Amino acid sequence: MFNLFRSQKQIVKILLGAILSLVAVSMVITMIPGSWGAAANANQNLLAEVGDPTLWWLANTHTLTVLDVQQAMPNTPNGPHAGLALETIDQELTKLVLMREAEELGLESNEQELADWLKVQMPFFFIDGVFQPDRYRVLIAQQFRTSIPRFEEEVRRSLMIDVKLRRMVVDTVEVDEEDIIELYRRANEKTRLRFVKIRANDFERQLAPKEEALREFYEERKQQYSIPESRDIKLMIVDATDLPAITVSEKEIARQHRQNRQRYQVDERIRASHILFMTEGKSDEEKKTLKEKAEFVKKDLQQGMDFATLAKEHSDDPGTAEKGGDLGWVTRGQMVPSFEKASFALTSGKISDVISTEYGYHIIKVHEKQGAHLQSLDEVRETIKQELIEERQYNARMQRIDNAIASARQAGKDFESVAASLDLGVKILAKVGRNDSPAILGEFETLTASLFAANDGEIVTATQNDRTAIAVVTTITPERPAEFQEARKRVRTQYIAQESKRLAEERANEVGTAATKEDLRKAARRFQLKTELSNFLRRQDSLPNLGSIGLLGDKAFTSVTGKSVGPVLSNDAWVIYEVIGHQEAEMEHFLDDRDEMSEKHKERLQEQEFDLYRRETQRRFEEAGRVRRYHSNIQRYVSTFSGRR
Structure with missing residues (x-):
């Protein structure tokens, strides 16, 4: 990726070296050659491979490692757990299957496509069309929390699977007009309901469980209650x-300018402003009026009025109007042809006639004009100085962090001596739990997970912005079964929740049965409940405090008026209802919504088609022996989440 935008700066060379190192490390970890069996399985980080079953010995495979799964696993309120780990393994393995499929179909993504994607999707990596490697490195680390090679690999994978392969599969999907009409009818018909709701929490206050009942509940579910693993940790933080202060000499600045002359070569350019009278979406009559307005403004300029003032008052360009129409420095190729021709034909200080482009009418002023030239040292002195300072600051930060990590690895658990030599403090964190870790660990996104994957005495690091945490696990207290008194609070809460749900369901069934024999209002009063009335609602609307009306099922729109339905569980409440009114969709608005509905329906059909293709491709690869799961490694990895809920 960097090769496409490479500058001559030393920092870029350093970053390229770092990327190559990361790739080399990745190859050592994941691309271990050898046949299926002891040799391949020796790498406990390797979870699965996708490849050609006749060529395993070449290691020509896509691999799934523990690190891949850890980086792909989504954040959840309760933290990672075994089920989430297995689900992530399956999802990432499917991606590898589809990536292999795309490659074999000749749908590989190259460096240029990656560069084009970045230019369109992430223009903030570019300044005046020039790739900014420092900004790229920092933003990838800060915003995406990953390495550059992994980020670029994910983008390539997305281009191959989600763009090229997907397009090949779904481009033939067509939409039936009758389906769109039926979708519109269903989306816009309305119903009005009378309903009664019964919630479990209405019964909680009635429950006062006895100790014997709680003990019995505990004994039946004893295996569910445990005291989670905890760890004692020492932590120090290096603020880079x-x-x-870093200084740069005039001699060094001059040398940088002399050795990198091609960087400071600029094309012919102008510094210009414009006033735009936008005609997009306007009628011919409106366009005529706008041109007359432009001519009047041109006359005001000829009479000496200030260009910036008139631009602020009249320009329709939202990006430049408040700046007096200022476009800054522009070169050929940055503007539409008619605008470029008129602006580059002007001399410094001159104002154009009213010109026309596809955007509207423009009046242009050129403030300054420069031919193609090599920028002098005076022009770029401050830029070079700042670049050299930033490069040396980066090197110094990396050196300080590297030294601290190396010293910590050498010292092991004796963090105090290391911290003293580096003038840092040490925090002692006792009995840290995976899901109740101190706030300071949460400041480093991956730190807690890494600490709980580490062995006793192992050094763990994590970097967030310019701060690096260095930690060591000093004691591991394994998970153990919880005694009744230790789990009693949880047991009581779960017992009451279960019993209240059972009582709510029983009451809902009683009300539902009564409503089939008499009016819903009478049935509700029999159990001291109140009925409620809804407004006329569409399928996408919600009942107050109950959620989407769609949870009540299709009968909410198709049931005979006055006939009770339910009980139906809607979120956390049981609902018994009856339809008391129905309104058909107003088809006169169909054409207004048709295109949007058709597009959304097509997207749904395409998603279904691609999902079917995804599952079929996975099945085909599995049956052909092209997917290898290292089950012992998977089991070992998933077992690290044992007991987490």
Whole structure:
């Protein structure tokens, strides 16, 4: 990726070296050659491979490792658990299957496509069309929390699977007009309901469980209650911004300019402003009026009025109007042809006639004009100085972090001596739980997970912005079964929740049965309940405090008026209802919504088609022996989540 935008800056060379190192490490970890069996299975980080069963020995495979799964696993309120780990393994393995499929169909993504994608989707990596490697490195680390190679690999994988392969599969999907009409009818018909709701929490206050009942509940579910694993941790934080001031000499600045002359070569350019009278979406009559307005403004300029003032008052360009129409420096190729021709034909200080482009009418002023030239040292002195300072600051930060990590690895658990030599403090964190870790660990996104994957005495690091956490696990207290008194609070809460749900369901069935024999209002009063009335609602609307009306099922729109339905569970409440009114969809608005509905329906059909293709491809690869799961490694990895809920 960097090769496409490579500058001559030393920092880019450093970053390229770092990327190559990361790739090399990745190859050592994941691309271990050898046949199926002890040799391949020796790498406990390797969870699965996708490849050609006749060529395993070439290691020509796509691999899934523990690190891949850890980085792909989504954040959840309760943290990672065994079920989530297995689900993530399956999802990532499916991606590898589809990636292999795309490659074999000749749908590979190249460096240029990656570069084009970045230019369109992430223009903030570019300044005046020039790729900014420093910004790229920092933003990838900060915003995406991943390495550059992994980020680029994910983008390539997305281009191959979600763009090229998907397009091949779904481009033939067509939409039937009758389906769109039926979708519109269903989306816009309305119903009005009378209903009664019964919630479990209405019964909670009635429950006062006895100790014997709680003990019995505990004994029946004893295996569910445990005291989670905890760890004692020592932590020190290296702040890489606390560095001595860096100076750059005039000699060094001159040398940088002399050795990188091609960087400071600029094309012919102008510094210009414009006033735009936008005609997009306007009628011919409106366009005529706008041109007359432009001519009047041109006359005001000829009489000496200030260009910036008139631009602020009249320009329709939202990006430049408030700046007095200022476009800054522009070069050939950055503007539409008619605008470029008129602006580059002007001399400094001159104002154009009213010109026309596809955007509207423009009046252009050129403030300054420069031919193609090599920028002098005076022009770029401050830029070069800042670049050299930033490069040396980066090197110093990395050196400080590397030294701290190396010292910590050498010292092991004796963090105090290391911290003293580096003038840092050490935090002692006792009995840290996976899901109740101190706030300071949460400041580093992956730190807690890494600490709980580490062995006793193992050094773990995590970087967030300019701060690096260095930690060591000093004691591991394994998970153990919880005694009744230790689990009693949880047992009581779960017992009451279960019993209240049972009582609510029983009452809902009683009300539902009564409503089949008499009016719903009478049935509700029999159990001291109140009925409620809804407004006329569509399928996508919600009942107050109950959620989407769609949870009540299709009968909410198709049932005979006055006939009770239910009980139906809607979120956390049981609902018994009857339809008391129905309104058919107003088809006169169908044409207004048709295109949007057709597009959304087509997207749904395409998603279904691609999902079917995804599952069929996975099945085909599995049956052909092209997917290998290292079950012992998977089981070992998933077992690290044992007991987490």
